[in-house]
Amino acid sequence: MNILSGKKVLLGITGGIAAYKTTYLTRLLVKAGVSVKVVMTPSAKDFVTPLTLSTLSKNPVLSTFTNEDDDNDMWNNHVDLGLWADLMIIAPCTANTMSKMVNGTVDNLLLAVYTSAKCPVYFAPAMDLDMYKHPSTTQNFEKLASYGNFMIPAGDGELASGLSGKGRMAEPEEIVSFIEQQLLKEQPLRGKKCLITAGPTHESIDPVRFIGNHSTGKMGMALATDLANRGVLVTLIMGPSSVKTDNVLIERINVISAQEMYEAVHANINNQDYAIFSAAVADYKPAIPAHQKIKKSSETLTLELVKNPDILASVGAMESHPFLVGFALETENEMEHAFAKAKKKNTDLLILNSMNDNGAGFGIDTNKITIIDNQGNAQEFPVKSKTLVAKDIVDEIVKRTS
Numbered sequence: 001m002n003i004l005s006g007k008k009v010l011l012g013i014t015g016g017i018a019a020y021k022t023t024y025l026t027r028l029l030v031k032a033g034v035s036v037k038v039v040m041t042p043s044a045k046d047f048v049t050p051l052t053l054s055t056l057s058k059n060p061v062l063s064t065f066t067n068e069d070d071d072n073d074m075w076n077n078h079v080d081l082g083l084w085a086d087l088m089i090i091a092p093c094t095a096n097t098m099s100k101m102v103n104g105t106v107d108n109l110l111l112a113v114y115t116s117a118k119c120p121v122y123f124a125p126a127m128d129l130d131m132y133k134h135p136s137t138t139q140n141f142e143k144l145a146s147y148g149n150f151m152i153p154a155g156d157g158e159l160a161s162g163l164s165g166k167g168r169m170a171e172p173e174e175i176v177s178f179i180e181q182q183l184l185k186e187q188p189l190r191g192k193k194c195l196i197t198a199g200p201t202h203e204s205i206d207p208v209r210f211i212g213n214h215s216t217g218k219m220g221m222a223l224a225t226d227l228a229n230r231g232v233l234v235t236l237i238m239g240p241s242s243v244k245t246d247n248v249l250i251e252r253i254n255v256i257s258a259q260e261m262y263e264a265v266h267a268n269i270n271n272q273d274y275a276i277f278s279a280a281v282a283d284y285k286p287a288i289p290a291h292q293k294i295k296k297s298s299e300t301l302t303l304e305l306v307k308n309p310d311i312l313a314s315v316g317a318m319e320s321h322p323f324l325v326g327f328a329l330e331t332e333n334e335m336e337h338a339f340a341k342a343k344k345k346n347t348d349l350l351i352l353n354s355m356n357d358n359g360a361g362f363g364i365d366t367n368k369i370t371i372i373d374n375q376g377n378a379q380e381f382p383v384k385s386k387t388l389v390a391k392d393i394v395d396e397i398v399k400r401t402s
């Protein structure tokens with residue numbers, strides 16, 4: 001999930017030629033899962049139409065204090081808009097608007113929203129090169145930064161005047177990436193390390209058969225993705241799974257059996273800040289896997305199974321270990337079994353799933369969890385997508401560790 005996903009963004013557009021690029025910026029934001037509301041200065045409408053922007057943002061575009069078209073909703077409340085937003089982007093930000101932002105001049109809706117906004121404000125200046133270099137502009141950049149605004153620097157290149165130099169508004173992709181990087185920097189988990197086990201394990205019976213289970217690795221991957229989106233370096237130790245990894249902060253180590261998972265965990269557990277054990281590890285494996293395919297020569301077949309190492313318990317028993325999160329999948333007496341498991345394996349948090357709950361279990365995209373801490377407190381959550389369940393678990397880790 002993109003770090004911008006679910007955020008509410010006010011896009012303020014002022015009257016510069018780069019305003020035409022805000023159509024693409026709006027599209028990029030919407031694609032990233034952002035709710036976008038657009039506020040334009042009157043002169044911005046000379047460069048890009050409100051119709052285009054309202055179509056792309058799926059919201060009405062506002063530019064005046066009163067709404068002539070709607071008798072029931074006459075007043076465009078700048079305070080409400082300022083409070084609604086998680087962040088505001090002013091792009092392009094002309095020299096004129098910048099100067100007004102510095103001096104507290106409020107002569108249009110966009111400036112009223114800016115001065116009443118409580119959220120972080122990003123501004124992307126756009127102007128001709130000599131205006132960009134003018135001492136008043138440089139001073140305004142500094143003043144706006146000193147008010148806590150984030151400047152998205154302009155780029156070098158051909159300008160609308162035909163001149164070439166600094167002053168081109170940052171490209172929409174650069175604006176989105178600048179904000180993403182800034183949000184990541186503000187994350188409390190940024191730079192931390194987390195080991196995750198995920199997926200099933202396969203225990204060989206012979207060269208063509210194995211003992212396994214229905215785990216897909218989706219829950220573990222959702223956790224890995226959520227953590228990576230918060231700037232955490234994840235070591236994901238994954239049993240056989242078709243789930244794909246595409247985040248540079250996730251280092252994936254593929255394993256097959258519980259023994260291999262155990263070895264990979266112990267080779268990587270040092271220096272981790274957190275460890276989450278979401279794998280459905282096979283508790284038993286064939287004592288001696290056959291070297292050749294077992295033929296169906298007899299009426300019955302008995303396999304001797306021996307216990308696999310309990311990976312989570314082995315980490316919980318270490319003298320010093322990372323903040324430890326285990327999972328428990330139960331089919332009966334869920335709470336009782338989960339509390340006993342948390343104690344036995346020494347977890348800081350135990351995530352209980354019950355096979356009896358609709359929306360929980362293997363191979364589906366939802367889960368229903370109860371989080372149990374090491375003081376015996378239990379917090380129950382409703383059925384949610386695995387992505388949102390991962391977010392709840394990681395939020396709980398943040399709460400407990402920061």
Ligand code: CTP
Pocket residue numbers: 197258277278279280281282283308309310311312313325326327328329330341
């Ligand atoms: N686990 C592990 N190694 C094992 C078995 C389980 O690391 N050999 C971890 C799982 O990843 C999970 C937790 O221990 O985080 C609990 O797993 P679960 O299968 O619910 O419990 P078990 O300990 O296997 O107990 P039982 O099957 O008897 O309920």
